[in-house]
Amino acid sequence: MGIKSRPEKAGKAVLVLEDESLFIGKGFGAVGKISGEVVFSTGMVGYPESLTDPSYHGQILTLTYPLIGNYGVPAYDSDEFGVPVRFESLGIKVAGLIIQELCLKPYHWASSRTLNEWLRSEGVPGIYGIDTRRLTKKLREKGVMLGILQVCREGEEPKLDSLAKEVKNVQDPNRRDLVGEVTIKEPIYYDCKGSKRVVLIDCGSKASIIRNLLKRHVDVLRVPYNFSTKEILEYKPNGVLVSNGPGDPKKCVNTIETVRSLIEEGISIMGICLGSQILALAMGGDTYKLKYGHRSQNQPVLDLETGCCYITTQNHGYAVSFESLKGTNLKCWFINANDKTVEGIKLKNKLSFAVQWHPEAAPGPYDTESLFDKFLRGIG
């Protein structure tokens, strides 16, 4: 607090989309040029959580709420198990950030720096002062697009012509093994002296998933996404949780195979977000890319068994195909009350299930945290 946090080095900034639309604004965070898939989220709170959510890896995130950075950024404190307390991972995962207005004078007791300082220190560029609503409407109408975000040095002018050409050649990050880029390299064991043990297949897991298990007195073994069935079974887990993560689920060939064989071995699975798509693919279902995804904290999901509706946090660009579930061992459990897409699936006659949203919240509502209890009850 109190430090003049004017983004002195960042000058003009420009965002170019693959359809050549241009947004010229002011830069903040790090000076530099990045490319990625431009997406939007309509959540009104929780930028520290969102920016550190590994599911955003490879994406340039637009926040539709116009005033961002109001309560600053907290310190990277971790709990007794080494899990970050106020973030979803130890570092910003978005490629770039797009907002309407940057708060230069934030205030909050838990804040240790400004959003601008945080992005700058982690080398992430940001743009503000553009019409984010115009951008969002464009993404809604045309679907998510690839784009380049450039933050110029103060006094430097962006070269709009060359950027327009460059954007045509931007590689779609979804063709990369994004999960491989965010998964842990070595297994981590979180020992809370619990009565059960869950293996968490880390496809880019949010810290809140781990916290939710630990607070229910479950030991967590967090393993890389390409851990084999054999390696997992050696730990004798009561159940396996497949985490959220970035990109196209079909890229996770090994993980899909692992989940299939775990189920054959009779292991109960809970999937979250990408984990849900992986479970569907493992069971013979199919996934597809949504036009502009679901990224918000207000997605209503309808339980087809009870008729109850829950408000959930979502962050996904791909979805499970409803049609593809026919003939598989899966049944559709939840659908999105707005666009009727598949939001949750269940293995027939088994305890395994998966949801497309984030029951661990952070950011967003805690209304479906009880899914963790359901899972843990099921695994005895």
Place this chain on the structure above:
Amino acid sequence: MPKFEWLRKVLVLGSGPIKIGEAAEFDYSGSQCLKALREEGIETVLINPNVATIQTDPRLAGKVYLLPVTPEYVERVIAKEKPDGILLGFGGQTALNCGVALAKNGVFEKYDVKVLGTPIRAIEETEDRELFRQAMIRVGIPIPRSQSAVSAEDALKAAEEIGYPVIVRVAYTLGGKGSGVARNKRELREIVNRALAQSMITQVLVEEYIGHWKEIEYEVMRDYKNNCITVCNMENFDPMGVHTGDSIVVAPSQTLTNREYHILRSASIRAVQSLGIVGECNIQWALHPRSEEMRAIEINARMSRSSALASKATGYPLAYIATKLAIGYLLPELMNKVTGVTTACFEPALDYIVVKIPRWDLRKFRNVDPHLGPQMKSVGEVMAIGRTFEEALQKAVRMLDIGKIGLVENNDDQPEPIKAVKDCLRNPTDERLFKIVKAIKMGIPIKEIYRLSGIDPWFLHKIKNIVDMEKRLKRLKIGSKEAAEVIREAKRLGFSDAQIARCIGVSEEEVRRLRKAHGIIPVVKQIDTLAAEWPAKTNYLYLTYSGDEDDVEFNINKNKVIVLGAGVFRIGSSVEFDWSCVNTIWALKKHNIDEAIMINYNPETVSTDYDISDKLYFEELTLERVIDIYEKEKPLGVIVSVGGQIPNNLALKLSRAGVRLLGTSSESIDAAEDRSKFSTLLDSLGIPQPKWSKFTTIEEAEKFAEEIGYPVLVRPSYVLSGYAMRIAYSQKDLRDYLELAARVSPEHPVVISKFIEGAKEVEVDGVSDGEDVLIGAIIEHIEQAGVHSGDAVMSIPPQSLSSDVIEKIEDYTRKIACALKIRGPFNIQYLVKNGAVSVIECNLRASRSLPYVSKSKGVNLIEVSTAIMLGKNLKELGIYTTPPIPYVAVKVPQFSFMRLSGADPVLGVEMLSTGEAACIGENFADALLKALQSVDFNLPRNNPSALITVGGKEMKKKIIPLARSLKELGFKLYATEHTADALHDANLETTVLYKVREAAKKPNIVDYLVQRKIDLVINVPAANPENEGMDVMEDEYVIRRLAVEFNIPIVTTFELASAIIKALKYYGKNGVTIQSLNEYMSSLPFRYW
């Protein structure tokens, strides 16, 4: 699951007349409720005596009863109408309290009426502090440490345990009425005694004081299958300590982290699910500013002021959906009306910020305490939408219509010692926002402002941005290279052209030209509930400078008409003008206008509901903004004459700027408003008026007053005190007023006119097409001239006017309307004395009494006037007269003196009432009694007693017959010494009560009032206060104030006292009639509705 099939007829309770804490927001919620029921094919019955509302339009409800919302009347309507269900959640605290009382009396069981929505048990748990505490403990939600108390001793003990300071809260009251903070025993005792007297269940809560914690509210919806959502959260700019109704509020919360937001959200849902609320409720939280510690403050198990605000802030129609839930629907079964394709079971995402600022009218009241605290004092509110906080805040300040052109550059700032500024930061008044600006300019650090005020530095830094921009603008050279960029940034921070113009030292027009030349124009954005994730079907719009694209396209081939709304409500301008605006919109649609466009910013109103008009601009009613919209929309014209004074004042300026006005021309408006022009006109028509003249020096004014003789009516054009008008009885009186309270100078002339004592006041509402005149009604005031028309009791038809006088009034009215070429609604006020009629003033716009006249007469004058504005004439419409009515409609004022500690309830030329009620009866007495009971005037029951204290010899004589009548009605009479002497002389047995200042002498007036041994106070102060001593005046003030605070009916004019006593006599013999407005209307020979 579909709606309950057994439900065929539903009774809806309204909130009654507008008072502080219960205002037009309940017209909005009730109207939505009726709409939601009607589209299900459910028959609706509404009880609400607030004639000025839209919900009491017979088109909205199946049957409308203009009757008091009290258990007695509601039961009689239930017995008559036999509804299947009743809704208690749409008429504020009045409806809720009434419902709880009816349930207790077993009325619902007796008539087999189901309470729909939140069950009575849950209402009781939210209303009774102790039950609430237990309910919160049940679900592990912390609340402030507290203990309930039924006596002052109890309370003192509780406070010792909790520790001072404590806050005293009262069960079952409106807007925290009777609450207060006590820092010591003495203060506690005083508050508790008063509070106990006001609580329906004589219980108070003594509570841990958590001033300066953040105050956060959530609007929660739940269906009977336990689906639960929070539609909106709101953060108070003013931290705990100031009533939320008196706080500046933003939505969504700005300073909360994700954890804080969602911890509170989850707790809100837990509480609501545990209580079993069905429909909508509001929950208030205190959040510690330096931890995640929280306390639940209260739950309103009904639509509230906050939920109306939340509806407007988010676009989520809370009242509509709450109604559907109450009749059996589940949230996921309902649609989001904005998108038309997504579910209503969701939580809106905003991509803008909303700022609400309350509007106070404190300075209109004598002796009132301007400090803000746990008791709500504001009379209205504004809501501004922007994409920066600064933009929304500055818009909101302009919307308040308090003469400010924004947060800075107001030219009204008086120098002040730093101590006074700091005091206001610490002990907030209605002016704190502006003192923050002052403090920043004085160099008081943000940190210290925070320490004093508890206002989060996030807000303070934003205010500082505005102050800094003002400095930048003041240094700016208009021709400089950077000018465009600085102006663009200033516009983004909500600066108006007028503010920029003042900073730079050029004209407003020049700023406008310059910025348009640089392409600096605002864009139109849509409120879509989902932050652009889904397209919106509705046109709920605002303008912002943070954006470069309009969300909507403007089709210039369409017929469009813009209606300017009433803006902020304050004393003198309230829901009646919203009635006119909404009816204008409806009439425009009837006449095939493609786009009826509304501009208004009052979140309480029906007109700001996005499905009333084809396009709603939730925007400022300033010249700049109206032109912005006009230029984009290119409508046929703009209607300025139905929203009251705010749009009326814009008429001339808009016309000069080339805007086409529909209806009466701006020249005619000017001819009526410019006193000299109007006077000349009257002279040429041979119509008398009281002598008047305009002055720029005190000496001239005195000379003129001497000539025409005192008393005189003084109207300064610039006032310091808040009183605009005053009657002066002597030279000293005049001089005092002009020297102390007003400013007289060539720029601020003062108008002096002869005040005619003992005259009747009569007004006429009508519509003219320039050639023919439709006289809506001749309205007679019960009080004599000298009581503001807004505070007067009035009757249609007139009760005491001779046919000669009526003919004269009709003749004058026609002459004036034709001479002014009025094309639209108008109102003319007359004085009548000894058969002579003279004109006081003429307003060429819809008046306050228009809904009262229209509904009483079965002729919708707005519908007629809208047709005229669109080019029709009365001949084409085939309406030349309104029908004679076989009944009497009486309108009475509603005062809110109880909320305004210190305010003197004595009536005068300044309007003080906050609302009105009108009831219809077989005769004047029948209507008057029902109307009085609608405004909290409790009729005396068994063994009643009256206190009479009147000023002046003449009045003491005049009052004797009234006293005698009271005696005959069985009243025991009490009086002050001199009044008692007069009564004794007339052989009336009267007990003398000792004066207030003789506290030791018993029996004392104070004791009798405090113990509520008096049922009626008649206090007619001497007309000329100079004839009484200071101590007498002070005593009488205390009597009036105590009567107000202990809810004892008080009458301060002879005429009203006389009317009431006559009515009581009638009541004793006949009782009252129970008939719906529909029944009355269908008894008319013809209608135009």
